[in-house]
Amino acid sequence: MSMDAQRHRRDRLRAWWAHRQGLDGALMGAPPAEVLARTGWARSVGGSGPYLGLRARCGASREDMDAAVARVDIHELPSARGCAYVLPAADYALGLTVGAHAPEAEARQAAKHLGVTPAELDGLCEAVRGALGDVPLDPAKIKAATGDAVRGLGPEGKKRGLSTTLPLALGLLQARGRIRRVPVSGRLDQQRYGYVAWDLDLGGRTPETARAELARRYFDWAAPASLAHFRWFSGCTVAAAKAAVAGLGLVDVGEGLLMPPGLVDAFEAYAVPDEPSYALLAGTDGIHLLHRDLGRIIEPADAEREFGGKRLGGLADAPAHIIVDRGRLVGLWEYDVDAAEVVWRVFDAALRDDAALRAAVTATESFVRDELGDARAFSLDSPKARVPRVAELRG
Template sequence: MTSHVPSAPTLETAMAPTPELLRAWAWHRQGLDGTLGGRTSQEVLAAAGWARSVGGANPYLTLFARAGIRRDQVDADVRELRIHELPTARGCTYVLGREDFDWALTLGKSAEEAFRVLARLGVDRGEITLLEEQILHVLGEADSPLDPRQLKEELGESVRNLGEEGKKKGAATTLPTALGLLQADGRIRRVPVNGRLDQQRYAYTPWGLPPSRLGPEGAREELVRRYLGWTGGATSKQSQWFTGFTLTDTKAALAAVGAVEVPTAAGDVLWMLPADVERLADFSPPEGEQIQLLAGTDSLVLHRRNAGDLFADADRDRKLLNTTLALQADLPDHPIFDRGTIIGLWQYDPGRERIAAWLFAGRTPAVEQRIAEIEAWIREDLGDFRSFSLDSPSSRQERIDALDAAGV
């Protein structure tokens, strides 16, 4: 297999980094080079960034790929609240470490945003406030967490059905909004019904998380500082996409954390933390293969949503099912990496308990070994590898067949 990883850069090339160098640098910053081995779940998420959770297996693979953490340990960490799934940046859910719970929650959707749809359906704020109080009372009296169906039964007519118009607007009843507001305030939390992060069935329990000492401006600054550290550098547009901040707030946060502009050889401008500029100048990409199979929603890909930049030039025109892969905002399959460069794609075939993979330049012993390791891990820990809550073996069969055909 042809290597796409550059030789060690000089200071001059580091100050105008090439795409090849930036791929290896992001790989290193994400801890995918083995530097996070032996760390805890909290430590991995603090170093590499929050793991996107959409009812899929990404949080598990995020921790296994970087630190070899098995599912039973991850589930124990969730039970003990060392890590937790919370709504945060852009209102999206991520799995993050305990030290981030309070301020990360403040970055989610505001009460005004959450209530806007209900207001158009004739629901006033007082009705939702009363429902919130009733939910807290019911959960406080319960012996165990309650799922939405159980809550609805206990609350009875306090939960208003919003009819067909509500269904069209994604608000069939008033219950989800009230639950979302309580969760955003840290007054309740979601608990996976069977303890797993990849099943997306939840119950609710009281929480009482103390409020963050960071105000809105401080939380924005902290997120931008973390984000630039997780990525090793990002464009202003990429930062805005991840954080959901306005351009004005983004610029203010970048200035507050002392971020500096670094022109790249490709013509982009990255914002980087000053310490990372120095580290990049001294950075030498690994010489030997470092193979990882990651989820399509892994932090390496999703935090900057720049999958197209992670293909080598020779592979940018490759197609699968008549789609040019490098032109997709989000990968349709999971990526196989070597030191930050996508060298192939994969899906899990649960019927045959195997990974279907297409390696653009053929397989090496290191690739074969890692595929076998991930196959065994999925069989033993997960049973299947779902991308998101509605993913199923039948829904991905066409892509499994296409990867098999391409890999022949």
Template sequence: MTTKSETPQIPQEKLTLQVLRAWSWHRQGLDGALAGCDSATVLDRVGWARSIGGANTYLTLFARAGIRRPEADAALAAQHIHELPTARGCTYVLPAKDYAWGLQIGHASAEAAVKVLVRLGVEREEVEQLAEDVLQVLLRARDTAVEALDPRGLKEILGDKVRSMGEEGKKKGASTTLPAALGLLQTDGRIRRVPVNGRLDQQRYSYVAWELPASGESDEAVRARMLEGFLGWTGGATLGQIRWFTAFTVAQAKKALAATGAVEVATAAGDVLWMLPEDVDGLAGFEVPPAEDIQLLSGSDSLVLLRRNAADLIDETGCQAVQGLSGSALAADLSDHPIVDRGRIIGLWQYDPEGTRIAWWTFEPASAGVRSRISQVEEWITADLGDFRSFSLDSPKSRAKNIARLDALRKK
């Protein structure tokens, strides 16, 4: 491992956006380096996959390692990977080695839900007692035909122990006391949420009892672990990007950075990236691959979501092409899915299930390689998924306008 004192100095002018895009592409395993790896290994190497009831996790695994849905679903069923609430209280799909400390990172969000109820007049003891009652119900259900229970089933069993919070509660996002109790149990590793049909791109869940051992680490140590992972996944990030993903305070982030031995590296654009010393060593000798390398990714893929820097991945040609478009083609959160070449966004796409096709548009005329990759991903979506949803409420109807827009732009 490269130490801080051995870290090479990289000329600032070398670190152009083109180089940094390709570097992130490489660190994200999109260059074929992860071919043949299993699901847990991919997520360990490139970072947790955002799960919001969409298909991002499946494409994350397929794009990097050629993993098909049955293999990913089998890894989920075997608990080699799992969807858990973690950074910022958001749900991601994690490898098993990260379960305990990943949950610990998300504990503050579970506590925040309890605080909302307290402000609505619910005593904390009531929420904790409800959590214990839920756990006992799930423990009794273990190894039975109804081992997994959804929120409705839990309410039926628990009856008046689940309190309705009325209209005021709905306004605060707390219709009943049950979600907060479930949140406490999840972040403690005492229950886990499982998709009712075993798929990651649906959002109907049940709960089962779990006995995940705690990490045994302090919150400070876990924050350092989070930063070490994040910097490895991204290949380097600004302090602002670090704080967005982690929700750490400035003091917490700086202390965690110091614990990782991270160093500051200035870029040609004048930004300052925090990087692990071994990644600086790798970047010093890195060259942008000369050959085109095309991937279709989700709009919430780790390449764009971990740092929310999609605009940095679009060059001048792309910026001119998307000027004036409605939606968020240049925003932190993409309105469509990106077509990417060595870290550079060169076009956009959506899946049209009615036509069993990908609607797409590239900022410049598409090469044979682009068309070939589109055909491959189109075939995979049709065969493995049936549709490609961005998030739980996405539907063919909701994306029809985007599909029509991409078709029109491509015909120009």
């Protein structure tokens, strides 16, 4: 393949991924739940990622998104790999089922090393569920309400990150759809929670059928993607991943990238838009994290650039929030709380004068300043911790 053909393929792949991710304006005005159903679950780490991602795709305000959380149209739940994602209501049962292995494994380890029997945990689960209603209770109030049912696990438990048996029960109950963890402030970018009773029907999925259902959704969101990309997202072993995709009839469109047959014709006919489409997103946005293969969205020349003393092409994740244009990573940004402004840098200096890019920066700056207050990458990403990144971007 010639250099021009390689460049054209890279551009088309990136633009197609951005198109499927709704970063071309196609989903503007859609409800947050519909956006998540069509473009994929939003990774939630106590940062601004879900807000930035949904706003870029559908134009929703923070108030719109918080209202969707309050209506339980969307919700943060432990799901793929046991990690927290913001999901649409249609996927709650699937997400909990594919994530259930994490609290179950923790319970097995507690039985093996800390003497916490299944019978003890079952009793505690029933006590916790009985203590909860519609008014959120934080863990301290749940512990007080359940009394002796919660047991301290001593120094050995503390070594394993478990002071008491309560977190084990909360994890199992949430995975079973019997309780729901809700943010105290109603916001997705903080990590203070209470718990309420819930009665979610998980639908009787087995782990195998759940993985197959997840694979179908994943390749609709992220194709073309490799089996390795799916394994990263799902946490599946090689054998489990192969079994999960076996019934999808995936087509190899080159370089091991797989696509559902129903998308192949549209992909082959797709043309890269002539006009730029800029979006300022979190580094954890699905345009990157569904594959977690940063090289897909970086030009080879930009991969040689450094940030924080590290070569971009050698990183698993972007070292700051990202600026993308038609799926290509064109720059990095952060929010300076003291100055109340977005600080940004693009790899191609000529782009700094692009009116569309400046408009995207200004709009994001207003959104963060007026609606979010900050743009943390994750819960512990304080303004102080961000100072070196901001300084490098200014430099």
